Amino acid sequence: MSAESALPLLTLPTAAATDAAAPRLLILYTGGTVGMAINRQQQLVPMHFSQLGRRMPELRKLPYHLELLALPQPIDSSNVTPADWLRLARLISEHYANFNGFVILHGTDTMAYSAAALSFLLEHLGKPVVFTGAQVPVGRTRSDATRNLLTALEIAAARHPRAHTVRLPEVGVFFNDVLIRGTRAKKVESQQFAAFKSENYPPLVRAGISLDFNDKNIRLLPAARLRVHQNLEEKVAVLRLFPGITEAVVGAVLGVPGLRGCVLETYGSGNAPTAPWFLSCLEKAYARGVYVLNVSQCEEGRVVQGRYETSAGLASLGVIGGDDITTEAAITKLMFVLGLGLNETETRQLLSQNLRGEITL
Numbered sequence: 001m002s003a004e005s006a007l008p009l010l011t012l013p014t015a016a017a018t019d020a021a022a023p024r025l026l027i028l029y030t031g032g033t034v035g036m037a038i039n040r041q042q043q044l045v046p047m048h049f050s051q052l053g054r055r056m057p058e059l060r061k062l063p064y065h066l067e068l069l070a071l072p073q074p075i076d077s078s079n080v081t082p083a084d085w086l087r088l089a090r091l092i093s094e095h096y097a098n099f100n101g102f103v104i105l106h107g108t109d110t111m112a113y114s115a116a117a118l119s120f121l122l123e124h125l126g127k128p129v130v131f132t133g134a135q136v137p138v139g140r141t142r143s144d145a146t147r148n149l150l151t152a153l154e155i156a157a158a159r160h161p162r163a164h165t166v167r168l169p170e171v172g173v174f175f176n177d178v179l180i181r182g183t184r185a186k187k188v189e190s191q192q193f194a195a196f197k198s199e200n201y202p203p204l205v206r207a208g209i210s211l212d213f214n215d216k217n218i219r220l221l222p223a224a225r226l227r228v229h230q231n232l233e234e235k236v237a238v239l240r241l242f243p244g245i246t247e248a249v250v251g252a253v254l255g256v257p258g259l260r261g262c263v264l265e266t267y268g269s270g271n272a273p274t275a276p277w278f279l280s281c282l283e284k285a286y287a288r289g290v291y292v293l294n295v296s297q298c299e300e301g302r303v304v305q306g307r308y309e310t311s312a313g314l315a316s317l318g319v320i321g322g323d324d325i326t327t328e329a330a331i332t333k334l335m336f337v338l339g340l341g342l343n344e345t346e347t348r349q350l351l352s353q354n355l356r357g358e359i360t361l
């Protein structure tokens with residue numbers, strides 16, 4: 001038995017108790033503000049959350065079977081690592097057959113990275129995996145925790161009204177009445193309740209009086225068996241350009257020993273300096289086999305290498321255009337694709353290709 005399947009599931013009593021046909025949902029609690037409390041130093045720290053049912057009595061009214069799996073060590077999501085993503089993917093895999101949908105309670109700081117990582121790791125996903133959390137901990141006045149969780153559960157349980165097929169076979173981030181594709185989410189706000197934005201893609205669900213599913217934008221792929229990947233390459237970096245960036249900085253990042261991939265955050269539609277020292281740094285990285293993915297610093301629009309003279313030379317230095325991908329999706333895509341251990345042609349092909357709705361080609 002793996003460490004994962006040894007983690008106990010806690011049944012939360014609900015209105016579905018005697019309804020064998022009611023949807024079965026698994027809530028995975030990882031930590032984050034949603035379950036935090038104030039310590040003696042007046043700082044917010046994660047707490048154990050087995051009391052979810054008591055803290056959110058509204059859950060009892062739900063017409064679903066609910067089980068809770070709390071990670072033994074809840075964390076502030078600033079401490080999330082690729083090992084945590086692999087663990088979440090394993091947990092979903094182990095419980096996949098027994099549940100209709102999954103809701104992951106997670107800190108907001110890195111939720112967009114985790115949602116993108118899980119999107120890549122869970123290939124041929126056929127059930128909803130909805131990340132949610134809160135800006136104000138559960139139990140506090142004006143907390144958004146209960147509202148976010150209740151709606152995330154409703155989305156995870158949803159079926160097409162007539163066909164009764166899965167409505168959302170995707171990883172998503174639900175926050176403040178909007179469900180965003182996991183590979184399109186970005187945290188844009190640390191004070192207000194609307195913490196996330198859907199970049200370059202419409203939200204998949206809007207929650208008002210009823211749930212409004214944007215079915216035409218939801219990825220419906222031919223049915224296939226879930227494939228859970230268990231490898232992520234960690235020797236990657238993000239390099240954000242700024243006017244005045246020096247050769248020492250660019251050279252140091254691209255020259256990290258063993259580096260395999262780097263997200264290069266460029267200007268506008270993928271533009272970068274044409275200074276010989278800069279191009280030479282890229283050339284050396286290319287020669288060492290480092291994959292560089294060009295991602296725009298702009299929130300909207302896309303990378304089009306060659307539109308300007310300032311991006312025309314990048315492709316010949318091996319730089320791969322990231323199209324309209326977010327940095328969060330780009331870095332996790334690099335980890336995922338490089339973790340597959342493919343040859344250069346296949347790696348470049350996958351990095352340029354749309355894998356999980358992260359780019360609009």
Ligand code: ASP
Binds near residue numbers: 076
């Ligand atoms: N620092 C917290 C976390 O990401 C913030 C939050 O959950 O809103 O875990």
